[in-house]
Amino acid sequence: MILLKFCWILIIINAMTIGGGFVMLPMLQREFVEKYHWLTNQEFVDAIAMGQITPGPLTVMNAFIGYKIYGLTGAIMAMISTYLPCIIIVTLVAKYYYDYKESIIVNSSFKGIKPAVIGLLAAVAISLGKTSLVDPYTFGIAIISFAVIAFTKIDPTFIIIGAGIIGALFL
Amino acid sequence: MSLKDIFLVFLKIGSFSFGGVYSMLTFFERELVDKRKWITHEEFIESVALGQMTPGPPIVNTGICIGYKLKKIKGALVTTVGQAFTGTVLAILLAIFYTKSKNNPLLVSIMKGVGAAVVGLLLSIIYKMAGKTIKDYKTALFALSAFFALAVFKLNPIGLILAAGILGLIVYGRRAK
Numbered sequence: 001m002i003l004l005k006f007c008w009i010l011i012i013i014n015a016m017t018i019g020g021g022f023v024m025l026p027m028l029q030r031e032f033v034e035k036y037h038w039l040t041n042q043e044f045v046d047a048i049a050m051g052q053i054t055p056g057p058l059t060v061m062n063a064f065i066g067y068k069i070y071g072l073t074g075a076i077m078a079m080i081s082t083y084l085p086c087i088i089i090v091t092l093v094a095k096y097y098y099d100y101k102e103s104i105i106v107n108s109s110f111k112g113i114k115p116a117v118i119g120l121l122a123a124v125a126i127s128l129g130k131t132s133l134v135d136p137y138t139f140g141i142a143i144i145s146f147a148v149i150a151f152t153k154i155d156p157t158f159i160i161i162g163a164g165i166i167g168a169l170f171l
Numbered sequence: 172m173s174l175k176d177i178f179l180v181f182l183k184i185g186s187f188s189f190g191g192v193y194s195m196l197t198f199f200e201r202e203l204v205d206k207r208k209w210i211t212h213e214e215f216i217e218s219v220a221l222g223q224m225t226p227g228p229p230i231v232n233t234g235i236c237i238g239y240k241l242k243k244i245k246g247a248l249v250t251t252v253g254q255a256f257t258g259t260v261l262a263i264l265l266a267i268f269y270t271k272s273k274n275n276p277l278l279v280s281i282m283k284g285v286g287a288a289v290v291g292l293l294l295s296i297i298y299k300m301a302g303k304t305i306k307d308y309k310t311a312l313f314a315l316s317a318f319f320a321l322a323v324f325k326l327n328p329i330g331l332i333l334a335a336g337i338l339g340l341i342v343y344g345r346r347a348k
Binding site for chain 2: 018108117
């Protein structure tokens with residue numbers, strides 16, 4: 001039952017969110033952490049980090065979460081539930097590309113969704129910040145990581161790994 | 172080109188690309204357009220656009236679209252598995268290690284640093300997305316309302332996305348005609 005529910009949540013979230021892996025975080029946090037308590041906030045932050053340091057799409061973090069909840073089966077089912085909706089939707093859209101691209105319904109609803117997801121993501125950043133930023137050191141790491149990723153072209157993967165090394169040495 | 176060739180190229184793309192969207196797209200273009208000439212530059216641009224306006228991760232969707240152009244539904248499947256394969260295997264290995272040594276003090280210290288960096292990463296993503304998307308008072312209002320609805324009123328984010336879509340339709344739909 002947990003596995004089914006878990007897959008269903010992933011399918012819904014992946015079929016509904018526009019704009020990339022990060023945009024899914026508010027939904028994932030609400031369902032997995034706050035509603036079903038399958039993960040703690042800390043584990044959720046760790047999962048994001050895992051998605052970021054592994055190559056390929058951020059969404060492989062769902063395999064990490066799936067393993068945590070339901071072992072190897074959970075991880076594999078997580079990947080299927082994450083990418084199956086994409087395959088179905090994208091192949092359909094590719095067929096009717098020009099109708100879809102010109103569709104007023106699609107375009108105008110996306111115009112509302114795109115800024116809204118930024119607000120949602122900001123709310124999640126605050127909630128995760130309350131868990132992860134506990135002293136001046138962690139605040140410092142967050143500020144440096146923000147500045148480096150926002151204003152330089154350095155890959156976030158190196159920042160996360162660097163912060164892990166700093167953690168191992170000083171925290 | 173065979174399905175196996177397509178799989179191998181996407182496995183390469185998925186295995187050697189980290190974080191940044193733009194580095195990944197350049198990688199795509201070099202492998203598929205310049206080196207192999209499987210698709211034209213225009214087809215590539217179209218696939219990127221399609222990846223961005225469909226639900227789910229845009230890069231994966233771009234790959235699915237290219238796979239579909241090359242070999243229909245089988246191509247779409249193969250590009251997805253190829254792109255996600257290495258990351259998924261590594262994520263599972265990390266998960267096994269993580270669940271086994273969760274209370275190891277060294278891992279706790281490492282994750283303390285990492286967690287703080289993730290918060291910084293999220294803030295930079297928000298900063299970049301806001302720069303691209305929030306252009307006038309209407310878009311700002313959408314973002315702010317969504318923020319308060321989730322941060323203060325704890326409304327369900329899935330419902331909020333639906334509501335934003337419907338409001339977008341009301342606000343922008345009429346003018347488009």
